Amino acid sequence: MTTPILIQESPVADLAAHTAHPAGFAHQFEDMDQQHAAGNLGMWVFLITEIMFFGGLFAGYIIYRALYLPAFERGSRLLNVNLGATNTVVLIASSLTMALAIHAAQAGKSKGTIIFYLVLTMILGATFLGVKFIFEWRRDYLEALVPGINFVVRPEEWGPMASHVQMFFCFYFFMTGLHALHMIVGIGILTVLIIMAARGRFSDEYYFPLEVSGLYWHFVDIVWIFLFPLLYLIGGTYAMKGGR
Amino acid sequence: MSTPGPNDHDVPAESRVNYLNASYGIRSWLLTTDHKRIALLYLASITLMFFVGGAFAVLMRIHLIEPQGALVEPETYNKLFTMHGVVMIFFFLIPSIPATLGNFLVPMMIGARDLAFPKLNLLSWYIFIVGAIFTLYAAVTGGIDTGWTFYTPYSSTYAHTQVVPVALGVFITGFSSILTGLNFVVTIHKMRAPGLTWFRLPLFIWAIYATSIIFILGTPVLAITIFLLGLERLLHVGIFDPAIGGDPLLFQHMFWFYSHPAVYIMILPGMGVMSELITCFSKKRIFGYSFVGFSSMAIAVISFLVWGHHMFVTGQSIYAGLIFSVLSFLVAIPSAVKVFNWTATLYKGSISYQAPMLYALGFIGLFTMGGLTGLFLASLATDVHLNGTYFIVAHFHYIMVGGAVMAYLGGIHFWWPKITGRLYPDGWARFAALIIFVGFNLTFFPQFMMGYLGMPRRYAVYPAEFQVLNVMSSAGASILGIGYLIPLVYFIWSMRYGPVAGPNPWGAKGLEWETPSPPPTENFEEIPVVTEEAYDYANPHPGVARG
DSSP: OOOGGGGGGSHHHHHHHTTTSOTTOOTTSSSHHHHHHHHHHHHHHHHHHHHHHHHHHHHHHHHHHHHOHHHHHHHHHTSOHHHHHHHHHHHHHHHHHHHHHHHHHHTTOOHHHHHHHHHHHHHHHHHHHHIIIIIIIHHHHHTTOOTTTTOOOOHHHHOTTHHHHHHHHHHHHHHHHHHHHHHHHHHHHHHHHHHHHHTTOOOSSOOHHHHHHHHHHHHHHHHHHHHHIIIIITTOHHHHHTTO | OOOOOTTOOSOOGGGSOOTTTSSOSHHHHHTOOOHHHHHHHHHHHHHHHHHHHHHHHHHHHHHTTSTTOSSSOHHHHHHHHHHHHHIIIIIIITTHHIIIIIHHHHHHHTTOSSOSOHHHHHHHHHHHHHHHHHHHHHHHTTOOOSTTTTOTTIIIIIOOSOHHHHHHHHHHHHHHHHHHHHHHHHHHHHOOOTTOOGGGSOHHHHHHHHHHHHHHHHHHHHHHHHHHHHHHHHHSOOTTOGGGTOOHHHHHHHHHHHHHHHHHHHHHHHHHHHHHHHHHHHTSOOTTHHHHHHHHHHHHHHHTTOGGGGOTTTTOOHHHHHHHHHHHHHHHHHHHHHHHHHHHHHTTOOOOOOHHHHHHHHHHHHHHHHHHHHHHHHSHHHHHHHTTBHHHHHHHHHHIIIIIIHHHHHHHHHHHHHHHSBOOOHHHHHHHHHHHHHHHHHHHHHHHHHHHTTOBSSOSOOOGGGHHHHHHHHHHHHHHHHHHHHHHHHHHHHHHHSOBOOSOTTOOOSGGGGSOSSOOTTSOSSOOEEOSOTTOTTSOSOSEEOO
């Protein structure tokens, strides 16, 4: 009964029968346009699920921020705005290089150009994570600000809502942690794209995986664009320095 | 029994290459990307989970024969009802019709060769299996006693049971739903056959589409909620933790934001199956096609706005309660539209009472009862009396077992000849349908009465005056259990010994009946061109142009 050799005659064999089609064509579609449209819609639908996924956290954030605004402001002031701002610039730059990689493929540029922009995107993404892990989270850990691990409540320093500052840090770590996880996945996707590009898979006719991955990358950036002000800027650090 | 269809090519199913005999061996199944084979993988896995969840229910019903409890310790009883709920809801009801019949039928009904993302489809099944393994692991290593709703702070702080593995199992399985929903939405949007406009689609597709919308918008919220719960349990601090200002009720809001729409995930596909069964076995076009189609979408939309009716007694503001109550009444309207339209379809139809139709007729009655008792619970004042009693249990089971499971079984019976190419013994099937109907009502109708009289749910013991009703319920459960085992036997029997079905044993309309049974791997020799409305039973010819 179990004759795995016969698997050659399985549906997989249908793929081989369609080799007359352009590279990357999947057998269940009628033509390449249909495949593109389906892939694009698929990614957009996936991003909708991501919005709902992050949305749960954002909803919780909004509720507790409304309840405990002073504590959230106090917590926000314990973050390093300069590092957060640097990372924002880094991520926006990575979105630009991602877009340039797609454009290079569309314009039929050499595979070296495509790989150059993809690697640049990857370096910027890795920079973001490096700043996050090495400079921010490590310092938070040393300052005993990680809930569930070593958080120390400082009532004399933080005032009446001190116990709720930990709530802010719960959101800070959950939200930035989830975002960092998406960045890591994104870097994995970039690795696959670079391998595909190195094998010369992309051309001005077939750049579709780049386009769809780009949607994901931009989405992760946009999440950060929301996280940065919500987490880093609500404490009014700069206003404080101005003598508030 | 049934005459072979007109298009039967007089070849036994075995000699023709189809999706079942195109390749052999365990690998050809575990690595398949064929939506039909993946549907069968799901069918086998959820059938297993159904009987696992059923076993927990059997133990509960045996225990409740005596007022002081006949079988287990109260702690064990808590684990039994929790595991019953978790397994049945997340591992049977939610994937049931979408993952089996949906997977099998969506590409066939819209005239496509497969779903848009076949590998993603296989991945969904593996994700489901991993989630199921975590949950079953928890079941055999101590179980969980929080109730299927995982309410905080009990689940996050006080429970001493396997909350994290079960939460992980539910979290993981959610992604299987998300990917399935994504696959369906893209497939239905982009891969319909030429001529198959939105308003020519079978209503099953409309129902699956509406369900997929809920999968996409709701399940991620459950995922993040369960994720936060798991983190809170592991780290002993989190956003539902009152010690740092967290509100356990926020968990309930976030949980029901998904889990109320989730009950429509469970019932909407059943409603889609109903529209197919009622039209086929009364040989009539559905009454009010667009109303039935849009009512599915209306249910999907309104379902997201009613979660607060699970929280009438939690101290949410009276105005919120008022609005949630009104919106809950509103969701009854599209449901009623469907029931009226199915009934109107029967009117002056040439009705035949084959097994799938018996399930469909059972659905109409039981769903109506479940739906109307839902209105008792949507009313603020009566809910205060009935909340947390067996009335809720009975209401829920009338919708989920009397509705969703009846439709699921009806659908499996209806499309079984298409899936396997074989017919099951119709006499036995009708007998089983009858047994299930009787057993079901005997199990759950007494629970309405218990609940109305004030017997609370989730208790291992009860006052002696409820014993008669409880014994009735347990007796019904044993009949129901036998009713579920009979189809299992004759379905397995029919795969080998059943008569060859032919492409269209019911004389049904729809693209899936235009192709041989079992279908070839690529579904259609050439993609059909659709020229007629759905359910055009007045026109005996297939509604597709060849070539």
